[in-house]
Amino acid sequence: MTDPSRAAGPQTAGHPADPLAPSAITRMLRHVRLIRAGKVPWVAGGMLLLLVFCALFADLIMPWDPTALNLGKALKPPIWQDGSVSGHLLGTDNLGRDILSRIIQGAQVTLEVGLYAIVLSGGIGALMGMLSAYFGGVVDAVIMRLVDIQMSIPSIALALVLAAALSPGMSTVIVVIVLSYWTWYARIVRGEVLSLRERDFVKLARVAGCSTPVILWRHILPNVVNTLLVLASLQLGSVIIFEATLSFLGLGVQSPQMSWGLMLNDARPYMTRAWWPITLPGIAIMIVCLAANVFGDWMRDTLDPKRRQL
Amino acid sequence: MILEIDNLVKHFPVGGSFPFGGSKGEVKAVDGVSFGIGAGETFALVGESGCGKTTIAKLILLLEQPTSGRIIFDGTDLTSLNRKQVKEYRRNAQAVFQDPYSSLNPRMKVRDILAEPIRAHQTMGRKDLERRLDEVLEIVGLPERAKRNYPHEFSGGQRQRIAVARALTLNPKFIVLDEPISALDVSIRAQILNLLEDIQKELGLTYLIIAHDLALVEHVSTTVGVMYLGNLVEIGPTAQVFDDPQHPYTQALLAAVPRPDPKHGLSEQLATGEIASALNPPSGCKFHPRCPHVLDVCSQDYPELRRIGESRAAGCHLLEERSA
Numbered sequence: 001m002t003d004p005s006r007a008a009g010p011q012t013a014g015h016p017a018d019p020l021a022p023s024a025i026t027r028m029l030r031h032v033r034l035i036r037a038g039k040v041p042w043v044a045g046g047m048l049l050l051l052v053f054c055a056l057f058a059d060l061i062m063p064w065d066p067t068a069l070n071l072g073k074a075l076k077p078p079i080w081q082d083g084s085v086s087g088h089l090l091g092t093d094n095l096g097r098d099i100l101s102r103i104i105q106g107a108q109v110t111l112e113v114g115l116y117a118i119v120l121s122g123g124i125g126a127l128m129g130m131l132s133a134y135f136g137g138v139v140d141a142v143i144m145r146l147v148d149i150q151m152s153i154p155s156i157a158l159a160l161v162l163a164a165a166l167s168p169g170m171s172t173v174i175v176v177i178v179l180s181y182w183t184w185y186a187r188i189v190r191g192e193v194l195s196l197r198e199r200d201f202v203k204l205a206r207v208a209g210c211s212t213p214v215i216l217w218r219h220i221l222p223n224v225v226n227t228l229l230v231l232a233s234l235q236l237g238s239v240i241i242f243e244a245t246l247s248f249l250g251l252g253v254q255s256p257q258m259s260w261g262l263m264l265n266d267a268r269p270y271m272t273r274a275w276w277p278i279t280l281p282g283i284a285i286m287i288v289c290l291a292a293n294v295f296g297d298w299m300r301d302t303l304d305p306k307r308r309q310l
Numbered sequence: 311m312i313l314e315i316d317n318l319v320k321h322f323p324v325g326g327s328f329p330f331g332g333s334k335g336e337v338k339a340v341d342g343v344s345f346g347i348g349a350g351e352t353f354a355l356v357g358e359s360g361c362g363k364t365t366i367a368k369l370i371l372l373l374e375q376p377t378s379g380r381i382i383f384d385g386t387d388l389t390s391l392n393r394k395q396v397k398e399y400r401r402n403a404q405a406v407f408q409d410p411y412s413s414l415n416p417r418m419k420v421r422d423i424l425a426e427p428i429r430a431h432q433t434m435g436r437k438d439l440e441r442r443l444d445e446v447l448e449i450v451g452l453p454e455r456a457k458r459n460y461p462h463e464f465s466g467g468q469r470q471r472i473a474v475a476r477a478l479t480l481n482p483k484f485i486v487l488d489e490p491i492s493a494l495d496v497s498i499r500a501q502i503l504n505l506l507e508d509i510q511k512e513l514g515l516t517y518l519i520i521a522h523d524l525a526l527v528e529h530v531s532t533t534v535g536v537m538y539l540g541n542l543v544e545i546g547p548t549a550q551v552f553d554d555p556q557h558p559y560t561q562a563l564l565a566a567v568p569r570p571d572p573k574h575g576l577s578e579q580l581a582t583g584e585i586a587s588a589l590n591p592p593s594g595c596k597f598h599p600r601c602p603h604v605l606d607v608c609s610q611d612y613p614e615l616r617r618i619g620e621s622r623a624a625g626c627h628l629l630e631e632r633s634a
Contacts, residue, residue, distance in 0.1 A: 209430040
């Protein structure tokens with residue numbers, strides 16, 4: 001036995017399930033199959049793209065100035081209903097402002113709050129969870145007790161206090177969301193890392209001579225990315241709702257800045273007389289939440305190299 | 311001696327995490343073990359699960375800090391190294407673990423898995439790196455194109471080859487093999503074993519094999535150490551220990567190995583009962599509750615290892631009786 005490759009013969013050559021030689025064509029086919037796997041994720045992705053588009057180019061595509069008052073045209077219904085006025089596709093609110101324009105503008109706030117909140121809470125939470133699990137001991141105990149304390153504080157109460165202490169507005173909303181959500185990431189990431197840390201490839205990385213930051217970055221983080229993406233997509237949905245809730249309660253975004261939650265609040269007194277000023281922003285919230293969840297699920301499936309083959 | 315272990319102790323505290331109360335005792339996973347491995351040797355550590363053999367592997371690989379004792383590799387004491395020296399040591403001591411499904415990062419391509427030890431130690435030009443990777447892949451009998459794939463695209467045996475290739479990239483002197491074949495299909499165990507033997511001969515490596523499979527140990531090792539509950543109970547050249555075991559525990563282990571011989575019945579040497587808890591080990595000789603030849607002294611005094619002949623030793627009061 002001086003030629004080790006001889007021993008490998010039956011395994012590596014000509015085996016029907018030889019994994020070593022996927023041709024360029026099968027690689028391409030894999031991607032085609034992915035696309036055909038379902039259209040729902042693409043609809044969801046399209047919705048999210050539309051949201052981004054609206055947020056980026058709001059000033060160009062809004063048919064009206066979203067803050068322009070016109071009391072003569074107050075509470076006009078959408079164009080498919082009797083009594084509508086031309087030019088206002090989705091009708092007007094109690095001050096005669098164009099609802100479509102306001103929804104488009106609201107997308108900006110929604111996206112801004114959502115992105116900041118997710119990146120910050122995900123980043124802080126993932127880092128804390130990783131450190132907690134990887135180092136264990138006192139580090140773990142301190143971080144996890146912080147998480148316990150944070151989780152025992154109701155987020156609406158926290159929002160009230162912060163709105164009083166700072167001032168209500170978008171940055172306060174972001175701070176509240178980050179404070180309430182990082183614990184989520186920290187706990188779940190900690191659980192994942194606890195099991196990852198015991199995997200042999202992490203120990204072998206240490207044996208190979210990798211430093212702790214390298215191990216965390218190359219071995220731990222890539223293996224929790226899936227979890228982070230799923231959490232982020234789920235969180236995008238709940239962040240949008242949370243922002244809407246805070247704005248609806250008057251603790252969040254303040255007029256004349258625009259947000260979908262604020263629109264709900266503005267429209268509430270006229271709810272019985274006009275359905276559209278409260279329903280249409282509500283539908284916008286719903287669609288974006290749903291799209292975020294579906295898209296997140298799809299991303300999780302696609303980014304896992306094991307599932308990609310199936 | 312390339313590696314010498316001197317009175318190595320590792321106790322793990324049990325229960326109680328900060329700030330909720332203190333420790334509730336300790337598991338004496340390794341309780342004063344000494345042995346040495348000569349260059350080019352294959353030293354096997356055997357014993358039931360829970361006897362501390364894997365803990366010794368972790369201590370040698372500096373994955374755990376010993377409670378006390380010394381590990382001397384090539385003349386330097388590993389327990390007092392600074393970070394730079396640890397790194398230098400890791401160049402020379404690598405490992406292959408039991409489960410090839412857990413020892414390769416599923417998110418890295420084989421190229422990056424193999425290159426990782428090199429990248430951790432030196433900067434190497436792309437061409438040199440690729441050449442080195444091709445070399446180690448050839449040694450383990452995998453084609454060069456394997457570099458482009460992810461671990462999940464390989465079978466268990468192929469994965470273990472990748473794990474071996476990775477251990478070789480830095481050209482180490484010493485490799486710890488922790489149950490290197492026990493997770494593999496029976497049909498490919500021999501292949502991997504032969505591969506490991508060939509590599510050892512070709513590159514002049516020293517192996518420490520952790521195993522519970524006695525047939526494997528008899529086949530590959532030159533020296534064997536038998537562990538029971540954190541202690542070495544017998545040590546010596548493999549052929550001699552297997553031919554004529556001195557410690558009742560070794561005798562029991564060997565008696566439990568099925569032999570392809572119909573006349574060879576079950577001997578009365580079999581140990582009875584379960585391995586005791588390392589949290590609260592028996593007094594005296596830790597094996598005495600299960601020993602078929604137990605004496606009065608066994609429950610009181612711990613039997614130190616006694617030399618037998620030139621290169622063997624065993625820790626048992628029976629041997630003292632016999633020589634007295």
